[in-house]
Amino acid sequence: MGGTPTDLKLIDENGRRLDGRRPDEMRPLRIEAGVLKRADGSAYVEWGLNKVMAAVYGPRECHPRHLQNTERALVQCRYNMASFSVDDRKRPGPDRRSHEISKIISEALTHVVFTEYFPRTSIDVYIEVLQANAGTRCAGLTAASVALADAGVPMRDLVASCAAGKVSDTVVLDLGKEEDNFGQADIPVGYVPRTGEIVLLQMDGDLTHEEFDKGLHMAVEACKKISDIQRDALKRRYSARTQDTEIDSTERSEAV
Numbered sequence: 001m002g003g004t005p006t007d008l009k010l011i012d013e014n015g016r017r018l019d020g021r022r023p024d025e026m027r028p029l030r031i032e033a034g035v036l037k038r039a040d041g042s043a044y045v046e047w048g049l050n051k052v053m054a055a056v057y058g059p060r061e062c063h064p065r066h067l068q069n070t071e072r073a074l075v076q077c078r079y080n081m082a083s084f085s086v087d088d089r090k091r092p093g094p095d096r097r098s099h100e101i102s103k104i105i106s107e108a109l110t111h112v113v114f115t116e117y118f119p120r121t122s123i124d125v126y127i128e129v130l131q132a133n134a135g136t137r138c139a140g141l142t143a144a145s146v147a148l149a150d151a152g153v154p155m156r157d158l159v160a161s162c163a164a165g166k167v168s169d170t171v172v173l174d175l176g177k178e179e180d181n182f183g184q185a186d187i188p189v190g191y192v193p194r195t196g197e198i199v200l201l202q203m204d205g206d207l208t209h210e211e212f213d214k215g216l217h218m219a220v221e222a223c224k225k226i227s228d229i230q231r232d233a234l235k236r237r238y239s240a241r242t243q244d245t246e247i248d249s250t251e252r253s254e255a256v
């Protein structure tokens with residue numbers, strides 16, 4: 001969030017944004033489930049210019065052991081940005097921002113996973129941002145919940161996530177990089193469509209009550225659409241898996 005350089009117009013006279021989107025329009029989103037062989041579950045998300053991979057391991061024995069909870073599983077997320085994911089090389093390793101994002105994503109996912117089914121275990125979620133263009137925490141959370149479902153982790157529902165915000169005094173959906181840098185506010189939202197719960201909500205910048213309500217409503221409506229895209233990715237994955245099994249069993253019966 002910051003002042004706009006005088007020559008940068010975030011919304012033109014026709015109400016279009018820098019990339020031609022209308023205020024309530026999301027960037028194109030593509031999700032693929034089950035992309036990594038060695039993880040228990042995985043998902044790859046391309047969302048505008050963001051490219052994010054999520055991998056899930058577990059439920060497995062919780063390490064370090066002193067973190068074990070005798071009542072439930074621990075959902076531990078690690079969000080990481082690759083050095084080459086941003087314009088200026090990012091210094092490798094964790095920093096304050098990645099700790100914060102890891103924590104809020106862990107908390108959002110903990111709300112939907114039936115953690116009580118797996119006492120003493122850990123469900124480890126790794127989010128790797130390969131290319132960043134604003135909205136990576138939303139893309140990461142969206143990818144992570146698909147990866148959890150792909151791993152067969154029982155959940156109340158998938159979490160879908162999208163940000164709204166304010167640029168040039170207009171409430172907009174899904175901020176791009178320049179909008180994030182030079183806009184007036186950003187509100188990332190994580191939403192559970194089946195229960196209507198909000199499991200992630202942050203706000204950077206200033207908004208009136210009306211603008212906040214409008215932005216939140218926009219983000220929630222977008223999350224409902226994202227949830228459908230997440231489900232489609234899992235259905236494609238499931239039908240591909242079923243076909244693989246059918247081919248395997250045909251090959252086996254032919255061999256007999």
Ligand code: CDP
Nearest residue numbers: 086087090132133134135136137138177180
């Ligand atoms: O990515 P997200 O919007 O969830 O988080 P942010 O902290 O608001 O960052 C916004 C954007 O700033 C990121 O998506 C990156 O494109 C960029 N960024 C960067 O260029 N270098 C960093 N060290 C961190 C973020």
